[in-house]
Amino acid sequence: MFDFIARQPNSSKRRAFLKLIGYELLQPCDLAGAAVNSFDLVPPSDATIAQPNFAGAVAVAPLLHTHPKLQAHVLRGAIVSAYTSGIVCDDRLALPDDVREGQHRVLTDNDNLFHFEPGHSVRYKYPCTKLKNAIFIGGSGAYNWYHFVIEILPKALLAQMLPAAYADYPLVVPEECRSIPSFAEVLAIFAAGREITYLPKGKYLQVEELIAFDEVSTGPDNVKVGFWPEIGDYSQHDDFMRTYVDALRAALLPDHHAQANTAKRIFLIRPGVRRNYNQDALVAIAAKYGFAPHDPSALSLAAQARLFASAEMIIGPSGAAWVGMVFRQDPAQFLSWLPAEYRQFCSYASLAAILGHDMRFLETIPDRPLKWSGDAYTGGYQLAPEPFERALQHMTGAA
Known part of the structure; x- marks a missing residue:
């Protein structure tokens, strides 16, 4: 009613x-x-919006527009x-x-x-x-x-x-x-x-x-039934985001430059409380290419920062753990995966782009049809092992 x-x-x-x-x-x-009053804090900036680039597809260049002051x-x-x-x-x-x-x-x-x-x-x-x-x-x-x-x-x-x-x-x-x-x-x-x-x-x-x-970085938490994320949902104030990332690094990685040349390969694993997928099989494949499993949620914030700062290659499912990319100062390679409905989900790809990282994606197979973005957040899925291994071979130069 x-x-x-x-x-x-x-x-x-x-x-x-x-x-x-x-x-x-x-x-x-x-x-x-x-408002009864508004005042300026930061001038306008470029806004880099990167659509996810899926393995095997033609790469799409990021869009560039202006984020307001x-x-x-x-x-x-x-x-x-x-x-x-x-x-x-x-x-x-x-x-x-x-x-x-x-x-x-x-x-x-x-x-x-x-x-x-x-x-x-x-x-x-x-x-x-x-x-x-x-x-x-x-x-x-x-x-x-x-x-x-x-x-x-x-x-x-x-x-x-x-x-x-x-x-x-x-x-x-x-x-x-x-x-x-x-x-x-x-x-x-x-x-x-x-x-x-x-x-x-x-x-x-x-x-x-x-x-x-005003919003510094925008992207919907969820969209209504019948809709999926679109490029137009996203924007970020590139200049201020870089300033913010620098402040995070300075606070959590005072010895950051001593780690800049390290080259770990890590697989971001999740404890399996939601969005179950064939993680164990993929971890075994990734181990052949030098990727070690890590659960960032089991680490302190400072330990998470050190882990990501030391990793030149990172793979893992879509999820909040990708915050850690901000701690890697040198360019790194990332591989994640998304359902087909998220081909215009730009959060992780855009952040990676302004930080100078190369992020690629694979397409998942949901356990059941997705009706809205909430299903993508909670539903289980499978990631085909063969395309996953080919992506790792390409990523590591083992192909």
């Missing part, structure tokens, strides 16, 4: 019904449109969840431009703060904890290591560029930054001594004065 009302809320009867059950209609806008926005009376990029301000829903423009297909209403449909949105008036001032370091997919480190945490570096008037504003971050050691460790690099407000799922914060930032 609610979904039916929410998708067509413009009649007076439906508006009245929404109000009766505690909901209100919101009008989508950009962050600047909801990065601004800080001052919002009053803002209501936030740490797990969505949408911010409620009175009767408006402030959204990043890429989400607002792709609202017919991109999912960003995580954590039930609002219900998002093309052209409008509705929200339920949940109880909110009140806070006087805060800096928002959250967004869609904040529970995921890759989305947090690559898309959300760079905003904490932007926070270091704010005027002195905001020096005592605390950071609002997802609960994972308290409950998961690696999240806590990486946040500490950029927190700059600020107080931290941890916001769990299902909890919302109303902030008298909130500072929010």
Whole structure:
């Protein structure tokens, strides 16, 4: 019943019904449109968008366009969840431009703060904890290591560029930054001594004065049923991302240059809690070409950084472990795999491109038909051994 009302809320009867059950209609806008003030932090930059290059296919050159300048926005009376990029301000829903423009297909209403449909949105008036001032370091997919480190945490570096008037504003971050050691460790690099407000799922914060930032790196956490990732979903501020990566390396690899000439070959394995695949068979094949299995999730953040920094060749499934590519300074070769529906999934390929790495992909065979991106995130699959071994031979020069 609610979904039916929410998708067509413009009649007076439906508006009245929404109000009766505690909901209100919101009008989508950009962050600047909801802000009482905005100011520049970083000028525009090139944005390199690399489509995945699959083994055996003609390589596709990266696209180059311009990522807008990065601004800080001052919002009053803002209501936030740490797990969505949408911010409620009175009767408006402030959204990043890429989400607002792709609202017919991109999912960003995580954590039930609002219900998002093309052209409008509705929200339920949940109880909110009140806070006087805060800096928002959250967004869609904040529970995921890759989305947090690559898309959300760079905003904490932007926070270091704010005027002195905001020096005592605390950071609002997802609960994972308290409950998961690696999240806590990486946040500490950029927190700059600020107080931290941890916001769990299902909890919302109303902030008298909130500072929010433009997106540094964009890519959907999920898209709606019937759609798949598209090149237009992605962008990154190349210059600031490189600045951010340099800061990560400096904090976690103080002796980085001493490792620059190492040449390990590693296979990123997963513990098998989801997306099961024929990992053991592939590990055995890869061992013939000098690849040793490693589970980054079993390592401290500093140990992960050292492992990736020392690896000239890395292979492994699509997943959050690919954050580690940022720690390899010298050019490296990467091999991963994706379902056919993800031929325009540009997150890993674009990051590899701006860091000077060569990343290739193989196509997986899902255990069951994929209906939407959530299936790709959780579903099992197989990777054909023969194309995998041929790719390794090409990668290592053994062919």
